[in-house]
Amino acid sequence: MEDIISYVVLFVFGLIAVTLYLKHRTRNRDLPLTIQYYPELRLEVSIQKQYGKTQKIIVKLFAKSTVIIGKILVELIDKKRNIESLEIKGENNQASKLVHLTNGEAHHFHFNPEFFQEFLKSQKKPFNTFRFVVVSNKGTKYKSHDLALDKNWSIYKPDSGTYN
Numbered sequence: 001m002e003d004i005i006s007y008v009v010l011f012v013f014g015l016i017a018v019t020l021y022l023k024h025r026t027r028n029r030d031l032p033l034t035i036q037y038y039p040e041l042r043l044e045v046s047i048q049k050q051y052g053k054t055q056k057i058i059v060k061l062f063a064k065s066t067v068i069i070g071k072i073l074v075e076l077i078d079k080k081r082n083i084e085s086l087e088i089k090g091e092n093n094q095a096s097k098l099v100h101l102t103n104g105e106a107h108h109f110h111f112n113p114e115f116f117q118e119f120l121k122s123q124k125k126p127f128n129t130f131r132f133v134v135v136s137n138k139g140t141k142y143k144s145h146d147l148a149l150d151k152n153w154s155i156y157k158p159d160s161g162t163y164n
Contacts, residue, residue, distance in 0.1 A: 025051055030058070033157050034145040040067045041101070045132055045144045047113075047155060057111040057155065059132050059144075063101035068137040070098060072109055074119075076127035077146065084125060085133065088116075098137065117153050129158060 032046040041063050048056040059072060076084045088111070099107050120130070129146040136142070148158040 028055070033147060033155060036142065036144055038064075038142050040065050040136075040140075041142060043132075043134060043142050043144055045147065054113045054154065057113060057116055059109040059111075059134070060106060061099075061101060061108075061134060062106045063103060066100075066102050068098055068100050069107070070135050070137045073133040073135060075131050075133050075143070076120075076123060076125065077129045077131070078126060079128045084123075084127075086119075086123070088119060113153075120149070 028048055028050050030046050030048050032044055034045045036043045041061050044060040044062070046058050046060065047054050048058060061069065071087055073085045074088045076086065101107055120127075129148045131146050132144045134142045145157060147155055149155060
């Protein structure tokens with residue numbers, strides 16, 4: 001009788017573990033890659049994952065004062081730190097519109113990972129890293145940290161190579 005009870009308890013624990021694992025995997029998770037703080041706004045780049053795959057690349061802007069965003073760029077950086085700036089448009093051509101942000105407001109630019117990969121693959125010049133740049137209507141540039149792609153086209157923040 002005690003053996004049966006212990007088997008039932010183990011089965012219930014296993015069932016709870018599988019249920020929690022499946023619930024965790026199906027949930028949308030925002031994973032921040034980089035956060036930059038500027039006097040006018042906070043720029044955050046994150047990815048949204050579900051089922052272990054990247055669903056969206058998100059550039060989030062949180063205004064600290066009034067700012068008007070004109071466009072969003074991607075700077076491709078090669079090994080010699082030469083920079084090439086390219087304008088990128090998000091879903092539904094959303095990056096081509098002016099975005100007015102006042103104190104406390106937020107705006108998100110969403111990019112489909114497949115679209116972003118095709119955009120990067122279509123570039124003629126090879127690049128080592130890249131970063132997102134948001135340009136205000138006054139010409140002020142707000143840049144994210146350098147980001148890189150691994151061999152599976154997953155985005156990550158590379159190691160800077162400098163330590164204490």
